[in-house]
Amino acid sequence: MPVKEIFTCVFKYTQAVEVIHKKNTVRTQFISPARLTCAAKIKEKILTHICYRVNINSDLGTWSQLSYIGQDVRKIPPVLSKLYGSRVQSLDLSYNCLTSLQELSNFPHLNELVLDNNQLTDSITFPRNENLRTLSLNKNNITDLDVLMRKLENNLPNLRYLSLLGNKACPNQLSSPDKDDEDYQRYRYYVLYCLPNLQFLDSRAVTTEERTEACQRGKFMKVVRPSSENESNRREEIEKENRNKYTPLPAARRHADDHRGMFGKCRFRYAGKHSEGNRFILNDDL
Known part of the structure; x- marks a missing residue:
């Protein structure tokens, strides 16, 4: 049997993407370190550390991977989906501050998604994707497993x-x-x-x-x-039951410095001879 040849070629490069808001355009180019230092001084918005890796294999097909790690972004930059969304199979967004996955719907061919060390909560939504096989959500803020x-x-x-x-x-x-x-x-x-x-x-x-x-x-x-709605309803029922219960104590609340219950005048006075207090009265006191 003839031996099947497998040809593998890997292209890997890191580039910077410059976003120009005035013309509402996106320009991709290689930027020198001196250019990055100057841009940082004038606070020009430049996305760096975009690593795009392409693996061309005659047996397995083309595999492309995009990495955007450790940039402290709260959402996926739209420029990533515009430039790479239609041709990326693996996306790594680890070590950011992501709270939303809004741009994820622009990556329809994803097979692998890594979202470790972000700030994703139970409110995140995933677009429907029948190609995704691997999902990593390590070290996020997900609490409700059922949801x-x-x-x-x-x-x-x-x-x-x-x-x-x-x-x-x-x-x-x-x-x-x-x-x-x-x-x-x-x-x-x-x-x-x-x-x-x-x-x-x-x-x-x-x-x-x-x-x-x-x-x-x-x-x-x-x-x-129990959900928060059930907890609030239960709390209202308990308060209602407590209000309906009989108690001999006065309804009005009193402070600790209010001593009206200790000193006061009595409406009725017993003056008969059968009073228990008469036995302590001596003849000299009459």
């Missing part, structure tokens, strides 16, 4: 690799010292029940025993928490 599972199940149906380490939604010792291995295992069962196609969760691969246990008992591993 996240519904979003991933509806919008990312072909997800195979998921990591949530460092979030409160992932109960292990990285998120809380009060959690143990049993809490983490119950969490794995519930995640696998919601996403049965996962092959790798957090730090280890999914085993056949875990998958079987998740199918049988995974739905019972859900942690039910």
Whole structure:
């Protein structure tokens, strides 16, 4: 049999993107370090540290990766989606301050998404993407596991690799010292029940025993928490019950320096001979 040749070619470069607001245009060019220093002095907006890597392989096809790491941005810069959105399969936005994924819908061909060490919360939304296989959300501010599972199940149906380490939604010792291995295992069962196609969760691969246990008992591993609306309704009911309860104490509140209950005048006075106090009166006192 003839030997199949595999040709691999990797292109990697880092460039700076200059955003010009006056003309509402975007220009991509290589900028020298002296140019960057001058731009920093005049506070000109220049996006740097954009790393775009292209891997051309005759057997696996073309694979392109975009990295924009450690720039402290709160949202994905629109310039990234305009320049690379239609041709990127892997996107790495780690070590930023992301709170929104609004521009993510402009990356329709994503197969891998890394969002570690950001500030993403339960309010994030994922656009529907049937190509995404890998999602990493380590060390964010995700607390509600049930809400996240519904979003991933509806919008990312072909997800195979998921990591949530460092979030409160992932109960292990990285998120809380009060959690143990049993809490983490119950969490794995519930995640696998919601996403049965996962092959790798957090730090280890999914085993056949875990998958079987998740199918049988995974739905019972859900942690039910009362919503804020239920809590407020319950609080109102308790206050209403307390108001309807009888109490001999006066309804009006009194301060600690109010001593009217200790000193006062009595309306009635007993003057009969059967008073208990008469036995202490001597004849000399009459």
